[in-house]
Ligand code: HEC
Ligand code: HEC
Ligand code: HEC
Ligand code: HEC
Ligand code: HEC
């Protein structure tokens with residue numbers, strides 16, 4: 423029954439829209455049933471995916487009976503796999519987008535519509551209280567992006583069609599979380615075509631502006647950009663107050679020391695776990711990553727002192743014994 427509806431739907435779409443998608447992989451090959459496990463609007467969404475999941479589509483002029491192949495710009499491609507595994511994977515496209523998008527060419531009113539913001543749905547909602555959306559919103563409003571750029575929003579970092587939870591979420595290693603995080607910042611800071619949509623500024627070369635930092639590759643793989651670029655707060659799990667670059671962390675000792683700032687940021691989640699399980703927080707650094715200078719825990723220090731005293735004691739006894747037996 424469902425299958426018949428789908429066939430009818432696709433015939434209807436092919437005739438009515440005046441346009442036809444060119445699928446790289448035919449829709450019938452797709453395992454749409456897997457997506458139906460998480461989403462009730464899979465078939466409706468297909469009417470958008472048939473163009474938006476592909477690199478090209480056909481523009482048809484029914485009046486003159488002409489067809490032209492057009493390319494779908496990379497920014498406007500939404501992949502099914504990412505879509506159906508993100509945090510909002512139960513959504514229909516039209517939950518967030520205006521109904522006018524069912525028409526093609528898409529009308530201007532739809533394209534200029536203001537999207538919903540996170541806080542519209544999540545603000546003051548008990549179910550999401552642990553994410554502290556209200557505090558995050560306040561931190562974000564103070565950030566260089568919110569203050570300096572007119573069309574910035576939470577969505578610029580949280581890809582509306584792919585955003586997932588990583589650090590602190592089950593089954594994500596710290597290193598995968600770091601890569602995911604830094605990719606968010608680098609999506610603009612190493613892609614000038616996205617950067618220049620938002621500012622008149624010249625391209626900032628991240629490798630050059632960080633040339634004071636040794637072993638860049640190691641550092642960018644072991645810490646997040648936000649470690650150095652935000653003011654850490656107790657109230658949010660992920661700090662959102664991105665500071666101007668003159669306030670960024672430059673001192674090595676901020677991380678390479680016993681009171682490493684990383685314990686209150688990157689390792690916040692693990693530190694809590696570690697304290698609960700092992701009784702000392704530096705355990706996480708010993709296990710997860712070796713940070714020169716930060717790898718001291720009181721247990722090892724005490725053993726060190728005991729060993730030192732024992733050696734001193736042994737030497738003293740030896741000297742006293744020699745003095746006594748010489749006589
Ligand atoms: C026939 C192919 C086709 C179909 C079907 C289609 N789109 Fe599009 N869409 C495009 C193209 C091409 C663009 C690029 C902008 C343009 O040329 O209008 C676009 C642009 C967009 C944009 C960005 C507009 C902007 O100004 O940035 C959104 C949002 C969008 N589509 C949503 C949808 C949704 C939601 C659906 C399903 C209800 C859908 N589209 C169905 C081809 C299609
Ligand atoms: C959770 C809400 C949400 C859902 C669900 C959603 N979108 Fe979007 N979409 C947005 C927002 C918000 C933007 C604008 C992003 C921005 O401002 O950077 C957007 C932008 C777009 C764009 C333009 C991207 C660009 O950079 O130009 C396209 C195309 C698009 N959406 C297609 C879709 C399609 C197709 C679906 C369903 C498969 C869908 N969206 C589902 C919220 C959503
Ligand atoms: C249109 C309303 C709406 C908007 C806008 C919205 N969300 Fe959601 N969000 C939801 C709903 C509903 C869920 C529950 C999951 C589902 O049904 O797919 C959810 C789930 C989530 C979750 C997963 C919670 C969990 O425990 O797994 C996170 C994280 C989240 N949203 C973050 C955001 C962020 C960040 C933004 C803005 C960038 C945002 N949301 C915008 C409605 C929304
Ligand atoms: C400059 C980029 C940026 C902007 C803008 C931004 N975020 Fe985030 N946000 C991040 C990063 C990076 C993470 C960490 C992602 C991860 O590893 O899970 C994050 C994580 C989150 C989380 C999950 C926290 C947790 O406990 O795991 C929520 C909720 C969130 N952001 C909400 C928002 C809201 C609401 C806004 C707008 C008011 C916003 N974000 C704007 C970059 C940003
Ligand atoms: C170890 C700390 C640290 C890390 C990690 C770090 N930065 Fe920086 N960043 C700085 C400092 C300090 C400056 C200021 C440099 C100066 O003025 O000499 C800066 C400057 C910048 C600037 C401004 C450059 C300008 O010319 O205005 C941007 C943008 C930037 N960083 C983005 C990033 C991104 C994106 C990442 C992650 C890939 C990152 N940073 C990782 C410390 C760091």
Ligand code: HEC
Pocket residue numbers: 566567570571578579606607608609610611616617620621622623647648651664665666667668
């Ligand atoms: C959607 C694009 C985008 C994303 C994503 C993004 N930025 Fe930016 N960022 C910009 C733009 C544009 C500017 C330049 C603002 C201006 O005009 O001064 C900027 C400026 C900055 C500056 C320099 C501020 C100064 O003092 O001049 C820093 C630092 C920075 N971003 C850090 C980050 C970090 C850290 C992340 C990830 C958490 C991030 N950005 C994510 C677009 C982005």
Ligand code: HEC
Pocket residue numbers: 634635636637640641644645649650671672673674675676677678684711712713714
């Ligand atoms: C934001 C925190 C942070 C700051 C600031 C920082 N580092 Fe690091 N650094 C780390 C972490 C985490 C590692 C661990 C990398 C690893 O997994 O071995 C590291 C590793 C290193 C390494 C070993 C690299 C390797 O390839 O094994 C050296 C050397 C180093 N840092 C020097 C410095 C110097 C010099 C500065 C100041 C200019 C500095 N770091 C600033 C966090 C930081």
